[in-house]
Amino acid sequence: MSPLFVGRAAELDELLAALARARQGASSTVLIGGEAGMGKSRLIAELAAHAGDARVLVGGCIELGTDGLPFAPFTAVLRALVRDLGTDGVAALVPGGSTRGLARLLPEFGEPEPDGAHARLRLFEQILGLLERLSEREPVLLVIEDIHWADRSTRDLLSFLVRYSRPDARLLTIATYRIDEIHRRHPLRPMLAELGRIDRVRRMELRGLSRIEVIEQATGIMGRQPSDAEIEDVYARSEGNPLFVEALVSGAGGPGGVPESLRDLLLAGVERLPEETRELLRVASAGGNRIEHALLAAVAGLDDEKLSAALRPAVAGNVLIVDGEGYAFRNALICEVVHDDLLPGERVRLHTRYAEVLEDDPSLLPQPRAAIELAHHWHAAHDTLWALVSAWHAAAEARRATAYDEQLRMLCRVLELWPRVPDAEERIGASRVTVLLQASVVAHLAGEFERGLSFATAALDEIDPDADPLSAARALRRRGLLRFDMGIEGYLDDLRTAARLVPADPPIPLRAKVLENLARMLRPSPDGEERQAVAEEALALARKIGEPAIEAQALITLTWTRHRSAAPDALAAGLAEARELASRAGAYSVLLRAAISESDALEGVGRHEDAARVARRGVEEAQAYGLARTSGTFLAINLVEPLVSLGRWDEALRVIEQTVEQAPPEPFRANLLGFAVDIALARGELDRARAAYTTTASLLARGKHRAQTSLPHARRAVELAHARGRAEEAAELAERALTLPELHVDSRYAWPLLLACLRAVPELTPRLRAEADKLDVWGVVQEAYALTFAATAAHADGKADPDAWRAACDAWARTGQPYGEACALAAAAETALAAGAREEAAACLARAGELAARLRAVPLADRVSTLARRAGITRDRDEPGTAGPGLTPRETEVLRHLTLGRSNREIAEELFISVKTVSVHVSNILAKLGVGTRGEAAATAHRLGLFDEIPG
Structure with a gap:
């Protein structure tokens, strides 16, 4: 099992919120669905671990079909209660004191009452009464797992409890089921539909983990960061199913294999199908996870009517899904294990048949898919010659469709088969060097920089520069470009040599x-x-x-x-x-480079909105041109940067997450995650900042990078050490940063680095001043940094200058960067207080608190509150950052909404934070105000006059 609970934080927050409502006397039911292995049981276990004072009762249905053991989960729940409370203790909770109805479930309660028309109803009422009376003593969390296996009696009792439990009972009922087991005629389907119409019932469906979450889970299991190749394999095959990820990462099935336990689970639904359907599924598995109806009919030699009749049980049984004009296996691993069960001869025969059908009629599939699948089938049929030739043609089709990943895969196939086809060059009309150079170009376009570099180097090894200087120049040019993007030295040497090899005339x-x-x-x-x-x-x-x-x-x-x-x-x-x-010229990559340059320049001069607009449009164009992982990622970096500048941090984090999901090249990924470090540091999320920084450091470790990468990375190292209170480490990192050769290459990134070093290590002020004197200042943003640096340096020398801070604050206000402005305002307020200018300080603190609260910049907000409290300054009570008695700005925001009678869920939605975080804030508020309930907290806020809009 993974040691980490991954990817279900939102769902856990929702369940904890439902449990919190139950504590306050609002019963509800949550029906949780998901495929086998999607993490339902793990989610329930995490909920139980966070249940606090609630009594957790768990019962599971037994896999005996829909006519299996009656009331099995409720028997388990009752047995657990008897172990804890004893039969007398349980009997005391049953209305009327008679437990003869419960004796039907447990013999400890004596002789069951005689069967009769009302016996079943009395049992239901006794179970309901028992739970309701128990909830009067303590909140109750009732969990019934795997109701897809529930018998009729269990389903009826569960439905009775959901429908007729008191709305004010302190009871949360949760039922889990497997979506993949609920075929069209399954008796649970109508029950779920009926319960879903009840106001107090919420349905929740667990989806697959994202790529980032799969990486997190795999890292927890493996104890190390998995390689890109490992993640690509696991993510593609598991489709984000946590159980599948765990099984594949463990390697129990061998490299590329599937563990036997997982194989049995995947094949369970297949084995229940008629033989003719299973045979057709074997044929379909050779066609891949998704196959068109017409192609399958041609390969199977069946007309539409017979094909549909044979496939219908697979669709009804949830093994196949109708997908447009074709079919898809419900999970890619099902297709894989069905295909693995084919005998070697069957595989060759089926793949040969697919290849022959596609050669006869390529129109059965659109291009480039037809060409790529044809190449795949000849390769799977072990026909080396036609596998090579078809892969070459497929690469050309993929290039026309800008499908660079597929083109690269086909070119790699050509190179793999090359030694086994003696006349390969004549067969495809191109030399091996030509294929290597094409592969290098395409790998670069596809974002596979390391592979592109290896292809270019391999081509150079086969080229004699004296005999073929132009081919050598092409290979050197490609290697130089790749080295540049990867931050590897030698790119200028490659390009200068290439220039010498190409004559001017x-x-x-x-x-x-x-x-x-x-x-x-x-x-x-x-x-x-x-x-x-x-x-x-x-x-x-x-x-x-x-x-x-x-x-x-x-x-x-x-x-x-x-x-x-x-x-x-x-x-x-x-x-x-x-x-x-x-x-x-139809040059897509050039168009995108223009967008990269323009958005970067606009951001550099402080035109953040314009920069974001240009970059966002470029990201969309990159996706359309098939360059999402390369140019698209670069443009995403250029989109995130102005979003961070503008204080739209949550939006920036969404862009980062979506882009990292595409597995971009390592340097690009590092730049993206660097902004996540900045946001986490500003919000005081040090563990998150440290984790993101560690990842960026590992991604950048192998190369020497440009100023726009190396200087922010050095700044983040200093800021992280300073935030963690590691003064010696911060000083060492600052000293190292000042030796970077890129320090004077680009003042745009050097100013923030020098300012971070100055704030963390004021003892370096003289040396930092000397470095700052060498930097240019162009644009309003650099002017703001330069003025802030000067004011901070004066403060470090014991010569705090209010005028210098006023100038810095004015400059930051012109940049449109709220965080920089708020930091300057806080420093200006501190200086103003030292000079006795209380009114000026109060104005600065009010504005800084407002900005910090809006950004959820907790350390800065706490600093503002502390300054105000020490100076005895009462900030404008209409400001969102108003500090109550020892409250942080965020806690004050939560208290404001609490006094308006809003629930934790409503507050979370209003403030864009999790319900769990709201719960923590509420607990802190109660403690700081010295009260025991939310009502008392609201009354205290009213008495102190903290907010105008509190109802009288």
Whole structure:
């Protein structure tokens, strides 16, 4: 079992909220459905562990079919009560004192009453009365598991309890069931539908874990971070089912295999089907997890009527799902184990049959799927020659559809089969070097940087630069680009060598490409002149030979070099021209690069809304062009950054999560997670910040990265150590950061780093001042950082300057960055208080508290509250961050809603936090106010006059 409880926090919060309502006298029922292994039992176990003072009663149905053991779960519940309370104790809770009805379930209660028309009803009423009376003594959590196996009597009793329990009983009833077991005629279906119409009944369905959650679960089981390849395999095969993840990660079935226990579970539904249906499922399994009706009919040699008749039991039994014009196995692992059960000869025969049918009629499937599946079937049929040829053709079809992942898979297949086909080059009309270079290009486009690098290196090993300088230049160019993206040194050497290998006369596109790439990779400083000269040469050459895509690339590089730092309008004009050229050439990657450059430049000068708009549009375009994992991820980084600047942190976190789900390249993933570190630090979530930082550090460990990556990473290390109170570690990290060669390459990222070092290690002030004197200041954001740095440095020298802080606050207000403004305001308030300017300090604290509360920046909000309390300043009671008697701003927000009579669930929805978090805040509020109930807390708030809108 995984040591971590993963991916069900929202569901657990919802159940805890229902249990909290039950404590307060509001009974309810939750029906929890999910496939086998989806984590229903684990969720219930976590709920029971957090049940507190509630009595937890659990009973499960036994797998004997719908006519099995009657009342089995209620017998288990009654037996547990007898063990704890004794038969007399239980009898005392039964209305009327007679337990002869309960004797039908347990012999400890004596002789059962005679059968009769009313005996069954009396049993139901006694069970209900017992639970209701028990709930008068303590809250009750009743759990009935696996009701898909429940007999008629159990279903009737459960339905009776749900319908007729008192609305004010302190009772929460939970029933779990497997969705995959509920076929169309299952007797539980109508019962679920009927109960679902009752107001006090809530249905909950557990879905598969996300990729991030699968990684978290696998890490907990394995005790280490799984590799990308391991996660890709486990996530694809498990489809996020926690039980499947656990079984596959454990490796009990061997590499690529399925453990026997899991195999039996998956095949249980298949084994119940008629033989002709099972045979057709074996045929379908060779076609993959999803297969079109027409293709299956052709392969099976059946007409529509016979095929439908044979498949209907599989659909009714929830083994197959109707999916458009075809069918899909309910779970990919079911398809896998059915296919694994085929004999070797059967597999070859079936895959050969699929290949022959698709060759005869490719229109049975759309392209590129037809070509890719044809290649798959020839490969599975062990026909090496046609597997290689069809894979080559499939790669071309995938490229036309911008399906780069599939194209890469097909090219890898060609390279894998190459040694086994003596005349491979003649068969496909391309050399092995050509295939390697194609594979390197496509791997780069697909975000598989390491594989792309290995393909480029392998091509170089097979090329003689003297005999074939152009092929060598192509391979060196590709390796240089990949090294640059991976942060590996040597990319400039590769590109300079490539430029030397391509002659200037006659002019050819390859030289223009190499020159443009070289100009792009050269640092802005100190070799800015070379960068501009090389970019100008590339642009002139591209225009001369009529290559608009290369011309657009060179124009972007040249425009960026000339105008990035101080002329956003001129930069936008140059990028617009580049986009026009790229559009005419159909160069999608160039269009996306223009969006990357524009959004980055806009963010750099503080135009956050414009930056977010350009980046968001680019993300959508990248998805349409099949470049979501590469250019799309880069644009997601450029979207997250302005969202963080604007204080839209929850939105930024959603973008991060959605993008990381796509398994982007490691450096891109590290940049995304870096912003998650920033948000967690600002909100005081140190464990989360540390975990995210550790991941980013491991992702960046193997490369040497550009200033936009290395400087923020160094800043986060200093800030995390400072937040955790590790002064020596922070000092060591700050010293190390000041030796980074990128420190003076880009002032945009250097200013935040120097400010973080100054705040964490004020002893370094003289050295930090010297470094700051070397930095440029362009744009309102850098001006705000520079002014804040100056004010902080003066404070560190014991010369706090109110005017310096006023200037910093004004600058931050112009940036539109609420967190930076709030931090400056808090510091300004502290300085104003020291100077005796209480009114100015009060105004600063009021504004800072409002911003901190809105951002849920708890450490900053606590600092503001502490300053106000020490100075005896009463902040405006209409401000959301108003501090009550020792309350944090967040607790004050919760108290405001509590006084309006809102439940924990309503407060959670209003403040965008979990119900569990609200519950913690409420407990803290009661303790700080010295009261025992929510009503007393509201009365205290009214007496203190904390809020105007409290009802009288």
